Amino acid sequence: MKSQDIAVVGILLAVGAIVRYLSLVIPGPIVSNLVIAFYCLAVILVVPTFKEVIGIGVVAGIVCALLSHSIFPPANLISEPVGAVVCLLTFTAFKSRFSISPALATLAGTLASGTTFVIVAMVMIAPTILSKFATMGAFVAAVIPIVIGTAIANAIIAQILYMPASKVLARGRA
Structure with missing residues (x-):
């Protein structure tokens, strides 16, 4: 990866971390x-x-685990690399077919990350989940709509930011 690419990744991860940190002041058990x-x-x-x-994905997982008040923050160390890989695979599969490939890739990446997080949490801390929810099904029913909502919001954000960001990068590479 070129140094310019590393800078782009670093800046975007930093912006995501700042927004994530600021979102922690919003009361409630789950934040986007x-x-x-x-x-x-x-x-x-x-x-x-x-x-x-x-x-x-590993760096994003560390950031998410450190800035989390979720039920099991270490699950981010698995879920974020999965999400990043799914995003890459989806984007490379659709980039030449659809103009909304950034949204599709982000939607798929977020869904993969969120679903992986739920599965890891269910496996690792089942007793804690069952102390807060009547059944595992109730936990899944409560969390999956949040994952879907976050995926839709993330897809919209990525699609909106893609054009201006790609133009700025193209200028820097010219």
Whole structure:
């Protein structure tokens, strides 16, 4: 990855972390995770290799785990690399077919990340979940709509930011 690409990824992850940190002041057990929107945008703009996208996901997972008040923050260390890989695979599959490929890739990446997070949390802390929810199904029913809502919001954000960001990057590379 070129140094300019590393800078783009770093800046977008930093912006995502700042927005995530600021969102923690909103009361409630669950807050939107815009780190995903920004790392997906970074993946879409840079189109890293498989190893590089895993690295982006790991860094995003660390950021999310540190800035989280979720039920099991370490799950981010698994869910964010999964989300980053799915975003890359989706974007590369659709980039030449659809003008909304950034939105599709971000939607898929966020859904993969959120679903992975839910599964890891269910496996790792089942007793804690069952102390707050009547059944695992109730936990899934409560959390999956939030994952879907976050995925839709992240897809819209990434699509809106893609054009101006890609133009700025094109100027810098010319």
